Amino acid sequence: MPAHAHARASRRRAVAALRFGRLAVMGAVAVLILVAGVRASWGTAQHVMLTxxxxxxxxxxxxxxxxxxxxxxxxxxxxxxxxxxxxxxxxxxxxxxxxxxxxxxxxxxxxxxAGAGGLLYAWVPLGGALLLASVVVAGGLGRSRLGWALGGAGLALVTAAFLAL
CATH class of the missing domain: 2.40.50 (OB fold (Dihydrolipoamide Acetyltransferase, E2P))
Incomplete structure (x- = not known):
């Protein structure tokens, strides 16, 4: 195998490894943001939902x-x-x-x-996490449709809580 072909193959492997690393790290960050949002919301939501x-x-x-x-x-x-x-x-x-x-x-x-207003208010931290995770998913993972879906869900949740209260 010529030296330039070996260098090209090595470069492709390095690019693939970096791409996988970026996807793994951004995916972990997005999941961490969403888990933190659920955890922050659950402290209040459990009292409203499980009465x-x-x-x-x-x-x-x-x-x-x-x-x-x-x-x-x-x-x-x-x-x-x-x-x-x-x-x-x-x-x-x-x-x-x-x-x-x-x-x-x-x-x-x-x-x-209690009630719908209390329930929506309890889940506002998750709404914020969805908005933040949408930026990570769209920008860091390159999944713009999923990013828009997450952002839309977060915006809908925050807006519904605002209107209910």
Missing amino acids: KGRERGTMTVAECSEERCSGPYRPVSVGSTARGRVVLDGAVAVEEGRTYTVVVKPGTDEVVR
Whole structure:
């Protein structure tokens, strides 16, 4: 085999190895972003989605600071007890004086919004992860259609949460 043919074959193998390495790394980054989004969302979403055996009720927002809102809790589920004060994450769009359906986080005085708005809000971190992963998939992996699909799903989730709250 002539030297230039051997050099060409060696170059092709190197290019193929670099291409595979790039795809493997970008694929791992995209998966890591999506797993982080699911994990960040699941901390709140589990309370909204898996309500069997959890305390469910209503909260009337009495006061709000920049970070949290608080108010009295009235139970609607069997086994739930009334509380004079529970705390709701202030980032959730609530208004003082209004009453919202909530689920109590076990062992705490913290509540999360229930219903469609609470569910969509809980999955907002996944929506952001989908948007970020779409850039990695389209740019780093060269899969533009899949990137557009991921980005569209993320945008739809974030928009639906915004509109529901």
